[in-house]
Amino acid sequence: MSRILILGATGNLGQLAADALASDPQVTLRVASSRRSGYDRLKARFPHAEVVIADWYDRESLVKAMQGVNRVFVATPDFYTDEHLVTPNIISAAQSVGDIEQIVRLIAIPDGLTADRLSPEFLATRCGANLHVIAKPLLVASGLPVTFLNVPAWIMFNLPWFLAPEVKKHRQLAMPAVTDASRMWVSEGDISEVAARLLRGSAEDHIGREYVLTAAQRYNYQQIAGILTEELGEQVTFVDEEGPLREMMGDKFDTLMTYFRHETQAYGEVTHHETVVDLLGRPQVTVQDYIRHHRHLFI
Structure with missing residues (x-):
């Protein structure tokens, strides 16, 4: 026990x-x-x-x-x-x-x-x-x-948290371009x-x-927008816009941007590990799986 x-x-x-x-x-x-x-x-x-x-x-x-x-x-x-x-x-x-x-x-x-x-x-x-x-x-x-x-890696709950409001309202993936990187998502x-x-x-x-825990594939914002487009059946476009993130983070916005200046560079050499398969005996959830399962949060 x-x-x-x-x-x-x-x-x-x-x-x-x-x-x-x-x-x-x-x-x-x-x-x-x-x-x-x-x-x-x-x-x-x-x-x-x-x-x-x-x-x-x-x-x-x-x-x-x-x-x-x-x-x-x-x-x-x-x-x-x-x-x-x-x-x-x-x-x-x-x-x-x-x-x-x-x-x-x-x-x-x-x-x-x-x-x-x-x-x-x-x-x-x-x-x-x-x-x-x-x-x-x-x-x-x-x-x-x-x-x-x-x-x-980035955790997938950040997808609806950061992105869903603007995707729902304007079919835009709105994030500052300086925060973009090719990221793993778990x-x-x-x-x-x-x-x-x-x-x-x-x-x-x-x-x-x-x-x-890592992921076999990496995605930048443009690629995430492409997956959202495919899963929602409507065009979702990446736009370089800091307003929604600033509104969401409030007085933590500048702190988060300081973090991004490091994070966008520091994780580029992370390699993939099959930990989920080894421990759980099943494939891990992909970004496409996640967005499909949580489609209701983006429409």
Whole structure:
């Protein structure tokens, strides 16, 4: 029997990982939020799970959340996480509890990327991989039983999040051209299923390992617009326009643009790994699959 804690269970990937584990009779599930509003949402979504409050910045709340579990999944949110504080708190809490058999940590780091290769300006964005280049070496040095789930690619939920409003209104893929790149895309469903597989399996098989999720193909904005055109049956055109992104991100827009200046360059050499096939025994979701399945979000 696995007793699993999901830290950050109100986040996209934490919630989906909890979904993947909730119906497993061999799993006792505990889900955590740092806020009362999140606690209430988790209570409604996971009526058979234990729901707790655990604040990344409050070590004692993390200790309480970890007591009685043997597996922990960690997926920290962009922009708001100071890994210089959060990861030491998680490490200290796990060491204090002493019964943790496995920590599965989500990261998004191209091979060889380390903090000393990043500018202070980029590190200050607390976005994407810059969170993880701080967290990973701390976890490695901690001596804790850690498994890394590394996704050095874009997650497909960004397709409807960034693109759907303008596609619906104007049949335009509207993004600043300076943010364009040939990117790998991995579905959130594949990520959460792999996370669940790592958490419910034999911990000994995965400790000290890093599982990399990538994609066999890359797409730029023009190619994504072509797939949208094919799946919607109407012409979708890529336009160089920052207005929709600026409106969506608000005061985080400039921070995100700083992140893009690094991200558009840093992931070009990432190679594909057949992790989904190896662990789940099925092909992974493609961009075309995803847009077809979520067509309703774009029309």
